[in-house]
Amino acid sequence: MSISKNLQAIKSILPDHVNLVAVSKTKPISELMEAYDAGQRIFGENKIQEMAQKYEHMPKDIQWHMIGHVQRNKVKYMAEFVSLIHGVDSFKLLKEINKQAQKYDRVINCLLQIKIAEEESKFGMSKKDASTLLQSEEFSELQHINVIGLMGMATFTDDMAQVEGEFKFLKSTFEEFKIINPELETISMGMSGDYKLAIDCGSTMIRVGSSIFGARNYN
Ligand SMILES: *Cc1c(COP(=O)(O)O)cnc(C)c1O
Numbered sequence: 001m002s003i004s005k006n007l008q009a010i011k012s013i014l015p016d017h018v019n020l021v022a023v024s025k026t027k028p029i030s031e032l033m034e035a036y037d038a039g040q041r042i043f044g045e046n047k048i049q050e051m052a053q054k055y056e057h058m059p060k061d062i063q064w065h066m067i068g069h070v071q072r073n074k075v076k077y078m079a080e081f082v083s084l085i086h087g088v089d090s091f092k093l094l095k096e097i098n099k100q101a102q103k104y105d106r107v108i109n110c111l112l113q114i115k116i117a118e119e120e121s122k123f124g125m126s127k128k129d130a131s132t133l134l135q136s137e138e139f140s141e142l143q144h145i146n147v148i149g150l151m152g153m154a155t156f157t158d159d160m161a162q163v164e165g166e167f168k169f170l171k172s173t174f175e176e177f178k179i180i181n182p183e184l185e186t187i188s189m190g191m192s193g194d195y196k197l198a199i200d201c202g203s204t205m206i207r208v209g210s211s212i213f214g215a216r217n218y219n
């Protein structure tokens with residue numbers, strides 16, 4: 001199927017409250033433009049330099065989401081234009097984002113990444129550390145970031161019962177945090193292999209790559 005057909009197929013089953021991030025990492029601008037021409041305006045990348053390059057060459061009404069692990073020394077390359085950073089996993093990183101956003105007189109939206117998978121390889125904060133951060137005084141002093149929700153990545157497994165358990169954990173964590181931080185609105189969870197399950201579990205933002213653009217080639 002073509003990129004626009006793939007997009008159409010996914011959008012046709014999305015509830016109104018769920019946003020679609022088209023994950024375009026490793027893909028050439030020509031393929032991103034196919035998605036753009038089909039109406040897609042939110043793109044997700046996992047490498048800051050690759051995202052900055054695509055930003056420069058593409059229409060300026062695109063919302064660029066950083067979905068990968070963020071190194072603090074690279075925040076400066078996206079601070080001018082990034083619209084949402086999904087993978088915030090420490091206060092130090094949040095502070096650096098705040099500092100770089102201030103240089104452009106911006107407020108940058110962020111999600112706290114919660115470690116929901118059992119795998120050691122996945123990044124993210126514990127629920128406890130995230131809760132402490134959200135209630136800390138030093139957090140409330142940051143004027144140039146806005147934490148609007150949580151992000152999580154489930155274990156890479158065919159065991160859908162395990163994935164469902166992890167999604168439900170993120171949803172319940174979100175609901176708990178929302179009592180104290182009512183401004184939270186976004187739950188970013190679900191990828192090509194599990195986005196339907198993620199939506200059933202309360203996702204409001206899915207990050208879909210291969211089901212739109214086809215398999216990635218990392219060479
Ligand atoms: C690559 C990536 C995705 C998209 O994965 P697909 O399986 O191709 O849909 C989603 N989220 C993150 C954080 C990713 O790195």
